[in-house]
Amino acid sequence: MNPFTQLSASSIEARHLVTGLAIVAFALSLFHLLSDRAGVERWHAEVGSTPVTVYQPEGMQEQAPAVLVSHGFAGSRQMMEGFALTMAQNGYIAVSFDYLGHGRHPEPLYGELGEWDGAAAVLMEQTRQVMEFARDLPNSDGRIAVLGHSLGSGLMARFAQLNEDVDATVGISLFAPKTDEQTPKNLLSVVGGFENRLKIQGQELVAMVTDDHEPDDIRPGQTYGSFDDGTARRLEVIRGIEHVGILFSSRSADQARLWLDEVFDRSGGGFTLSSGGWIALLFASLVVLAYRLAAVLPVVSSPARGVSASWKKLLLVAGAPALATPILLAPLPTEFLPVVVGDYLAVHFAVYGTLMLVALWWYSGWQAPSQWYATIGADPKRLIVATALLLFFCLGVIGWALEQFITSFYPVSERLPLLAVMFIGTLPFFLADEWLTRGDGAKRGAYPLTKLLFLVSLGIAVALDYESLSFLPMILPVWIIFFILYGLFSRWSFRRTGNPLVAGIVNAVAFAWALAVTFPMYAGVSPP
Known part of the structure; x- marks a missing residue:
């Protein structure tokens, strides 16, 4: 037998076994949680x-x-x-x-x-x-x-x-x-x-x-x-x-x-x-299933796209905005939405992401907009299909589990306008971040580095205005979990689709959703 054929068959069997174990773990954890x-x-x-x-x-x-x-x-x-x-x-x-x-x-x-x-x-x-x-x-x-x-x-x-x-x-x-x-x-x-x-x-x-x-x-x-x-x-x-x-x-x-x-x-x-451990197992099984389901995403770009940034470029494009954003926002009023803290986070994402996009544009030699389409190199139909499938898993499957066992995830109608505004804020950051950290020659550890820089940037913001932003350090574990979870989805989707736009759009929606749904709506000092 051809050894490569044998290896391929063994690999397929292993993948089926992992998928089966994940399904069993999902069913078992769901049974105990419902019991x-x-x-x-x-x-x-x-x-x-x-x-x-x-x-x-x-x-x-x-x-x-x-x-x-x-x-x-x-x-x-x-x-x-x-x-x-x-x-x-x-x-x-x-x-x-x-x-x-x-x-x-x-x-x-x-x-x-x-x-x-x-x-x-x-x-x-x-x-x-x-x-x-x-x-x-x-x-x-x-x-x-x-x-x-x-x-x-x-x-x-x-x-x-x-x-x-x-x-x-x-x-x-x-x-x-x-x-x-x-x-x-x-x-x-x-x-x-x-x-x-x-x-x-x-x-x-x-x-x-x-x-x-x-x-x-x-x-x-x-x-x-x-x-x-x-x-x-x-x-x-x-x-x-x-x-x-x-x-x-x-x-x-x-x-x-x-x-x-x-x-x-x-x-x-x-x-x-006994829910704590079973909730952890439930989400672990969903992560494994996400890894397996990523294999069905369509190829969006071939060859793969992305900056494949060097460490120097990474530190400049992501590091400079990490320092500049909280300093720029410190003297400015950012309470423009009827939502506590979430409005500041949306602005922080927007400014940070815009500065990264400008830096990437500068690195490209101020490339003309007419050249962007060739640089992105995405098949539009496949891009839409891949993004829709990943969104369905994140909002439909992961979202269902969050709604059932963690917190309120699906918004009331009054929050939908907030979701749209939050998405405008998160989109520049995640598009720039995905493009910066992906590519055939991307540095190992680039993606975690940019998330660490973002958290450092938020830390500086809290230090500059602790009274208004003191809640942010308390939810640091949630931020870390979100970055890890969606970082995995990003890696797996890019490896299959070859284009950073898929995860950039999905992550922007996911974080905008979390900000719009989680943080309290606030009408001011007088009754609405």
Whole structure:
């Protein structure tokens, strides 16, 4: 037998095996993720204009406390589902909702940001309406607990302080500067091992109910104060977890459930969520399937196109804009869209990308526009087909998984104009970046280098205006995951299509989508 034929056959068998294993992993992870919902009745409603989801045991006969579950900044109900399912599986009624301007809420947030009598007061009034709804549910026994993450944790802690009938507060990644010795009642602070600042504040909150008030003496996992008079407090530290990962940790959900069982003197069913690992496996299987599906993309350019930039050219074309962009934008007003932080990111992408395109044009000797078509060298029909197929996988398949198990991914109609504007911002960057880092002679490591430079550029922007952009460092892990994920799609699609435009357009849409859907809509200090 011809050894090359044998090698080819072995290679094909290996690819089929990998594809089969990926399909099995996808099915297995999906089965386990959906099994977490088994036995839970989950239904949607609206409280005024607020979208809510109610979780309770199937066929529930007995009455039980209701737990209000709120998300953080740029979050949604889906992000908190692990906590809601844990509560419902253990006999509680969980009521999860989208804050104004977040998730699927059609109305923007308003009020002065960062002020307790501004936007925070508006959100707490929204929470009060949801609490009244939860208390009136048929199986509610009238007792209320609140649970929130990040921004939601501080809001819920303050809400509990102002509402004496809230019996317990669980703060995930808790930051609650208004807390005092008496309120909120029965407070649990759960923080990730990498959230050292929040751990220190958690020790301070717990120390308030001790005799010596010494935070350094507070031991995680130990209860201080008394459940009888509502002064019970505890700090739980989940090792190896950061600000976002804590939402998908079974340990954080389990600690929240155990705390409420102690407060309400209940014995839950012992259900422990196991979604974190299965979500990771689900997305890992989708990445493998994306690798295999890239093989069906049509060839768009032959030979392959791209700059194949040297290290010197890479550092100049991508490095100079990394320094220039935050400096240029620092004195300029960038709050031109009704979306918090996302408008700055769109402008940052646009300016950074435009500077890169100008630098590439300069390197080409100021090539005339009439010569661009020959340089791009793309078959228009094949370009459209390849881009459409990759977009379908990213938005249809990956997007479906994100919508089901991570966060709100498909936008309400009110966000569609934002999506269009964000795309105008992201397109120059990703077109320039793909063209710069691809080509037959592209340097290994060029693509990660330009993403690192972009993150450094954002870091400089945060340093120049920390008050407005302080949220960006907290979502750094999400940015890194996105760059890695779409970087893989970019590499595989280019290797097959031979043209950087495919991934440039797809990545621009994907990041514009994330910015438009994730960040809060904001109407200003006055009601819309």
